[in-house]
Amino acid sequence: MIILLHLIIFLQVKDSITDTECRMGFFPCGNLTLCLPRTFHCDGVKDCENGADEEYCGDNSGWANIFYEVHGKSNDVLEPQECCLSRFPESCECKDTELECVDVNLEAVPYVSSNVTLLSLKRNKIHALPDEVFIGYHDLTKLFLQHNCLRNISQKAFFGLFHLQRLYLSNNCISYLQQGIFSHLRELKWLILDENPIIKISQDIFAGLRSLFFLSMINNSLEALPQRLCAQMPLINWMDFEGNRIKTLESSSFVTCNELTVLFLRGNQISLVKENIFSSLRSLAEIDLSNNLITHVPLSSFKELNHLQKLNLGCNPLSLHTEQFESLQHLQSLDLEKIEIPNISTRMFLPMKNLSHIYFKKFRYCSYAPHVRVCTPLTDGISSLENLLANTILRVFVWVIACITCFGNIFVIGMRSCIQSENKTHTMSIKVLCCADCLMGIYLFFIGVFDVKYRGQYKKYALLWMESLQCRSLGFLAMLSTEVSVLLLTFLTLEKYLAIVFPFSNIRPGKRQTLIILISLWVVGFMIAIVPFWNEDFFGNYYGKNGVCFPLYPEQTEEAAGQGYSLGVFLGVNLLAFIIIVFSYISMFCSIQKTALRTSEVNSHIHADVAVANRFFFIVFSDAVCWIPVFLLKILSLFRVEIPGTVTSWIVIFILPVNSALNPILYTLTTSFFKEKLKELLHRQRRRSVFRNERKSLSTSLVWTEETVAQHSSLKLGFLHKKSLDEGIIKTT
Ligand SMILES: *[C@@H]1O[C@H](CO)[C@@H](O)[C@H](O)[C@H]1NC(C)=O
Numbered sequence: 001m002i003i004l005l006h007l008i009i010f011l012q013v014k015d016s017i018t019d020t021e022c023r024m025g026f027f028p029c030g031n032l033t034l035c036l037p038r039t040f041h042c043d044g045v046k047d048c049e050n051g052a053d054e055e056y057c058g059d060n061s062g063w064a065n066i067f068y069e070v071h072g073k074s075n076d077v078l079e080p081q082e083c084c085l086s087r088f089p090e091s092c093e094c095k096d097t098e099l100e101c102v103d104v105n106l107e108a109v110p111y112v113s114s115n116v117t118l119l120s121l122k123r124n125k126i127h128a129l130p131d132e133v134f135i136g137y138h139d140l141t142k143l144f145l146q147h148n149c150l151r152n153i154s155q156k157a158f159f160g161l162f163h164l165q166r167l168y169l170s171n172n173c174i175s176y177l178q179q180g181i182f183s184h185l186r187e188l189k190w191l192i193l194d195e196n197p198i199i200k201i202s203q204d205i206f207a208g209l210r211s212l213f214f215l216s217m218i219n220n221s222l223e224a225l226p227q228r229l230c231a232q233m234p235l236i237n238w239m240d241f242e243g244n245r246i247k248t249l250e251s252s253s254f255v256t257c258n259e260l261t262v263l264f265l266r267g268n269q270i271s272l273v274k275e276n277i278f279s280s281l282r283s284l285a286e287i288d289l290s291n292n293l294i295t296h297v298p299l300s301s302f303k304e305l306n307h308l309q310k311l312n313l314g315c316n317p318l319s320l321h322t323e324q325f326e327s328l329q330h331l332q333s334l335d336l337e338k339i340e341i342p343n344i345s346t347r348m349f350l351p352m353k354n355l356s357h358i359y360f361k362k363f364r365y366c367s368y369a370p371h372v373r374v375c376t377p378l379t380d381g382i383s384s385l386e387n388l389l390a391n392t393i394l395r396v397f398v399w400v401i402a403c404i405t406c407f408g409n410i411f412v413i414g415m416r417s418c419i420q421s422e423n424k425t426h427t428m429s430i431k432v433l434c435c436a437d438c439l440m441g442i443y444l445f446f447i448g449v450f451d452v453k454y455r456g457q458y459k460k461y462a463l464l465w466m467e468s469l470q471c472r473s474l475g476f477l478a479m480l481s482t483e484v485s486v487l488l489l490t491f492l493t494l495e496k497y498l499a500i501v502f503p504f505s506n507i508r509p510g511k512r513q514t515l516i517i518l519i520s521l522w523v524v525g526f527m528i529a530i531v532p533f534w535n536e537d538f539f540g541n542y543y544g545k546n547g548v549c550f551p552l553y554p555e556q557t558e559e560a561a562g563q564g565y566s567l568g569v570f571l572g573v574n575l576l577a578f579i580i581i582v583f584s585y586i587s588m589f590c591s592i593q594k595t596a597l598r599t600s601e602v603n604s605h606i607h608a609d610v611a612v613a614n615r616f617f618f619i620v621f622s623d624a625v626c627w628i629p630v631f632l633l634k635i636l637s638l639f640r641v642e643i644p645g646t647v648t649s650w651i652v653i654f655i656l657p658v659n660s661a662l663n664p665i666l667y668t669l670t671t672s673f674f675k676e677k678l679k680e681l682l683h684r685q686r687r688r689s690v691f692r693n694e695r696k697s698l699s700t701s702l703v704w705t706e707e708t709v710a711q712h713s714s715l716k717l718g719f720l721h722k723k724s725l726d727e728g729i730i731k732t733t
Pocket residue numbers: 031032
């Protein structure tokens with residue numbers, strides 16, 4: 001078994017390093033053939049030789065990509081230049097044909113030279129723009145009017161600005177835009193209307209904006225978007241309606257937005273996304289619907305958006321379907337922050353082959369999107385620990401208890417094999433029990449090994465480890481050991497019970513029956529442990545729920561089947577077994593006492609009685625110590641009590657192996673049979689040393705050997721005789 005596990009582990013580790021095509025959850029180091037797990041990428045530490053694991057970590061999909069494609073990077077060299085304007089207020093700063101009148105208490109638009117190209121009137125006290133106030137400025141391309149508390153803009157205010165490209169009207173008090181107000185701005189590309197109390201817009205307002213590319217209306221009070229929003233601005237590429245009060249979206253709003261690539265609707269009050277609502281947005285690359293009240297997104301919503309790279313649905317009370325993202329094959333970035341996904345599955349995210357960034361509410365969800373290189377959050381509270389076993393005590397004791405369990409059981413198996421016993425079937429049962437318990441030692445041993453392996457960087461491997469075959473195999477091993485051990489203990493108890501409570505009925509199993517029972521108990525244990533592998537969708541990763549790979553589930557998990565199964569095993573099978581054991585021992589004890597009272601030789605029995613009581617007490621007690629915490633944990637989890645994740649490690653390392661470690665002591669080392677044997681051994685040792693001292697002078701080994709052999713066999717005979725007389729009622733133990 002150990003060799004097999006070693007082999008599996010070896011193959012797994014090799015596989016992860018030499019595969020040229022990286023397997024799920026692994027990503028290449030740039031153009032190298034080396035693959036590293038996701039947790040190694042973008043963690044701030046260079047793990048690849050060429051540092052490729054720390055490249056392309058930022059999420060540049062969507063508008064960031066497009067912006068550079070359209071505008072390129074600006075390389076304007078700005079050198080201080082002389083003023084080319086002849087007339088302007090003294091308080092303003094002039095550079096070339098650009099004029100800056102920032103925060104100089106102007107109350108009206110000043111009169112300046114007609115060849116001005118940039119006019120900045122930010123942070124003044126201009127509250128109104130009268131008719132044709134800019135009429136003479138044919139060359140004006142940029143006009144800044146932010147922070148003026150502009151309230152009253154007359155319909156003809158911007159007349160004559162035929163070459164204006166950018167108009168900034170943010171942070172004003174504009175609540176109403178008159179029809180035709182922008183009708184002369186034929187070359188306007190940017191219109192910024194952020195932070196105004198605008199409640200309503202109609203499509204006519206945009207009349208004349210034939211070149212408009214960028215429209216921003218952040219933090220207004222818009223309650224709805226007009227129909228055919230883009231009808232008057234056919235080139236509109238970017239629209240930002242963040243922080244408004246939009247409640248519903250009509251598909252008629254977006255009908256003519258053929259060029260739109262970016263649509264921000266974050267922070268509105270949208271509760272309903274209708275079918276096919278965005279279907280006319282053929283060029284859309286990024287859409288942000290986060291921070292709304294969306295509960296349901298129809299499957300067809302994003303169906304024909306073949307250029308969509310970035311989708312943000314975060315911070316919505318949204319419930320997702322398994323097929324939700326089927327039509328989003330081109331998506332590169334998906335934001336699902338703060339969204340609970342109860343029936344999350346790998347299938348959900350697989351259609352998005354090119355996804356490079358994904359944002360989740362929980363770290364755990366990341367395991368369902370193994371093909372995505374960057375997954376946020378990077379850690380959960382528990383797995384951010386540097387080590388698999390968080391605590392030094394745990395780390396030391398995992399080895400101590402592994403050794404005790406392993407060697408104790410192996411010793412008993414060896415001893416029982418060497419020492420002939422008159423009750424062969426019983427010996428067989430005990431040996432089988434020790435085998436099962438030994439598996440628990442092996443399990444702990446490997447947990448220790450992996451703790452050492454991942455020391456200091458468990459964070460990186462946590463998810464991989466829990467997903468790995470090693471973890472699952474170890475979980476299986478521990479489960480097998482626990483269940484077989486529990487079943488065998490119950491069997492041994494019942495056997496003893498029959499022998500003691502009904503001493504004269506002859507219904508005790510013979511050798512063959514015992515063998516059959518033992519084999520079937522192993523088969524049952526094996527079935528219990530292997531069933532969770534049967535259906536991944538149903539049970540999820542049953543064993544790999546925590547670092548120690550034992551399915552105790554202190555936390556609530558979404559796989560109802562896995563949780564139900566775990567509950568069934570621990571509160572069904574194991575609790576039943578525990579109750580049987582406790583009641584059997586109690587009734588055995590009562591029965592022995594009754595027999596003792598009936599017989600006249602009370603005195604001689606008292607000693608034996610106390611011994612029996614002690615042994616029975618310890619057997620039941622060790623069972624209770626082992627199982628009651630587990631039962632409690634399970635019951636608490638039923639009532640949805642939050643239990644810290646480290647509790648599992650403590651239970652698995654200190655409490656669960658109690659039985660496996662104590663069973664050899666309880667069922668062999670403390671039995672009268674073994675005690676006699678031990679006494680005999682000590683006796684012989686003493687005799688031997690006396691014997692040796694006497695014979696110091698004559699050191700003829702041959703004679704010595706002969707003598708010991710003779711002595712041994714005679715003692716053995718004597719012992720067997722004595723024992724068969726002695727054992728009486730406790731014979732079967
Ligand atoms: C990987 O790319 C770097 C430059 O980006 C180049 O210098 C190097 O030779 C490439 N290595 C391989 C194995 O193609």
